[in-house]
Amino acid sequence: MAAPRSPLDRTHPGLIAATAVVYLFLLGPLVIVFGAAFSNTTFLAFPPQGLSLRWFENAFANSAFRASFVTSMQVAFGGTGLALLLGVPAAYAMSRYRVQLPKALSVMFVLPILIPEIVAGFSMLRFLQVSLGLPVVAALLLGHALLVLPYTVRVIGASLAAFDFSAEEAAISLGSPPLKTFVTIVLPNIRSGVIAAFVLAFITSLNDVSISVFLTGPGVSTLPIQILSYVEQFFDPTVASVSVLLMVLTVAVMAAVERTLGLTTFTK
Amino acid sequence: MRRLTPWLLLAPGLLLVVVVLLAPVLNTGVMPFASGRAASLYQRFFFGSYNQGVILRTLQVASVTTLVSLALGFTAAYVVSRAPAALKSLLIVAAVFPLLTGTVVRSFAWMVILGRNGMANDALLKLGLTSEPVQLLYTQFAVVVGLVYLFTPLMILSLVGVLENIDTDLPRAAASLGAPPRAVFRQVVLPLATPGLIVGSVLVFTGSFTAFATPQLLGGEEQTVLATLLYQKAMVTLDWNGASTIASAMVVMTVIVVLLMNRLARRLNPASV
Numbered sequence: 001m002a003a004p005r006s007p008l009d010r011t012h013p014g015l016i017a018a019t020a021v022v023y024l025f026l027l028g029p030l031v032i033v034f035g036a037a038f039s040n041t042t043f044l045a046f047p048p049q050g051l052s053l054r055w056f057e058n059a060f061a062n063s064a065f066r067a068s069f070v071t072s073m074q075v076a077f078g079g080t081g082l083a084l085l086l087g088v089p090a091a092y093a094m095s096r097y098r099v100q101l102p103k104a105l106s107v108m109f110v111l112p113i114l115i116p117e118i119v120a121g122f123s124m125l126r127f128l129q130v131s132l133g134l135p136v137v138a139a140l141l142l143g144h145a146l147l148v149l150p151y152t153v154r155v156i157g158a159s160l161a162a163f164d165f166s167a168e169e170a171a172i173s174l175g176s177p178p179l180k181t182f183v184t185i186v187l188p189n190i191r192s193g194v195i196a197a198f199v200l201a202f203i204t205s206l207n208d209v210s211i212s213v214f215l216t217g218p219g220v221s222t223l224p225i226q227i228l229s230y231v232e233q234f235f236d237p238t239v240a241s242v243s244v245l246l247m248v249l250t251v252a253v254m255a256a257v258e259r260t261l262g263l264t265t266f267t268k
Numbered sequence: 269m270r271r272l273t274p275w276l277l278l279a280p281g282l283l284l285v286v287v288v289l290l291a292p293v294l295n296t297g298v299m300p301f302a303s304g305r306a307a308s309l310y311q312r313f314f315f316g317s318y319n320q321g322v323i324l325r326t327l328q329v330a331s332v333t334t335l336v337s338l339a340l341g342f343t344a345a346y347v348v349s350r351a352p353a354a355l356k357s358l359l360i361v362a363a364v365f366p367l368l369t370g371t372v373v374r375s376f377a378w379m380v381i382l383g384r385n386g387m388a389n390d391a392l393l394k395l396g397l398t399s400e401p402v403q404l405l406y407t408q409f410a411v412v413v414g415l416v417y418l419f420t421p422l423m424i425l426s427l428v429g430v431l432e433n434i435d436t437d438l439p440r441a442a443a444s445l446g447a448p449p450r451a452v453f454r455q456v457v458l459p460l461a462t463p464g465l466i467v468g469s470v471l472v473f474t475g476s477f478t479a480f481a482t483p484q485l486l487g488g489e490e491q492t493v494l495a496t497l498l499y500q501k502a503m504v505t506l507d508w509n510g511a512s513t514i515a516s517a518m519v520v521m522t523v524i525v526v527l528l529m530n531r532l533a534r535r536l537n538p539a540s541v
């Protein structure tokens with residue numbers, strides 16, 4: 001007689017079916033956007049009645065979409081770059097000098113996640129643009145840098161936690177200057193953390209609505225905000241094709257990460 | 269000098285948080301008081317019948333979203349955590365991908381589905397359940413569906429890690445001692461998964477409580493929630509005192525929820541402290 005298998009060792013078929021439905025729910029709508037983007041009708045319908053690229057042409061011909069894409073790229077690269085520039089030293093200080101620093105400091109770097117983005121956005125509008133008189137792009141850059149700072153500090157902090165600082169001490173005791181030691185010894189060891197932080201921050205910035213909706217001004221908009229205001233006026237498949245282009249960009253970034261690091265980086 | 273080094277390294281990042289977030293938000297919090305009408309502003313916010321409706325709707329939408337994402341997310345995470353390695357990573361990627369797609373794009377997808385000529389109405393008409401298109405968009409149903417869609421991947425990812433770490437010998441031991449599957453689930457798996465359930469619920473509740481793009485696109489003016497009301501006051505009617513009042517109340521409510529859930533987590537799982 002075979003050993004009795006516990007019913008717990010296999011997953012109940014009902015649960016598997018339910019999970020299949022959940023995944024259909026997660027991925028189906030994105031497939032529908034894809035279909036709508038290639039349709040040849042002037043209204044949004046799925047499945048498309050015929051295929052065409054006219055809505056992609058329409059999206060590319062739209063100067064507001066083009067301009068907002070450029071702004072989004074500038075803000076995402078600039079904001080992420082700034083966040084890394086500030087986040088790497090902060091994460092380093094917190095891992096390296098843990099004993100000397102008050103614990104409450106880490107709360108400061110979680111604050112951007114704790115405070116609702118919509119509140120942060122409104123407050124930045126009042127403080128940065130109205131009180132301090134910063135121009136739109138500068139305020140957007142600072143706002144996005146703040147938005148993604150926690151990701152850089154946390155992801156790089158996690159890589160630093162696995163780094164053995166005695167290697168750095170050895171180099172310094174042998175006479176290597178601190179900055180050079182950081183660049184040649186520490187940085188190469190946390191490379192994957194820096195890349196993961198960059199990608200996570202970049203995508204977060206690229207998709208941000210709640211902060212940007214307050215900080216964008218007349219003539220300067222980011223892509224998600226431009227999509228938002230287009231959808232409120234027109235209901236045609238142009239936005240579907242812009243969405244497809246954004247998804248393709250995301251897939252490209254994800255594929256690049258997958259090849260260098262493996263996607264499980266995102267779940268840590 | 270050596271003692272100063274860590275502070276010098278932290279200073280630029282801290283400065284960004286202070287100047288771009290802390291000072292502006294505190295300034296917003298002070299604004300209703302600086303206007304000298306704080307009492308009447310807060311009274312109007314909490315007791316005005318329209319605002320009360322908005323507050324209740326926001327809480328309701330966030331609660332329903334959290335419960336539905338918990339049910340969907342837990343089911344999926346349970347199956348994913350027990351799947352063979354290759355399938356598991358594929359399923360995790362499939363959950364991460366929607367998360368990396370922006371909220372505007374994901375809400376727009378539901379505008380396509382729920383619109384008058386959308387798939388949902390198509391299906392209802394073809395099945396003969398209705399003779400003319402039903403209003404699905406700009407309803408509370410649409411907002412909840414959009415938010416559940418937004419946050420279920422987050423719930424799955426919060427739970428997979430916790431469920432994976434449950435020692436499979438524990439449920440097996442319970443079963444071999446005669447516990448029926450239902451009891452094994454309720455008395456062994458569920459308590460061990462509690463930390464993940466709470467983390468996931470906090471993320472989803474606070475996320476849907478403060479979400480802006482989804483209620484804006486799928487709810488419209490009929491389904492105004494706190495975030496969209498804040499936006500309207502700030503950018504459309506230019507009532508900045510009103511907007512500041514909502515903003516402060518949102519921060520306080522969010523912090524209260526996070527603290528309560530943290531306490532609950534500690535009580536349910538003393539080992540996690």
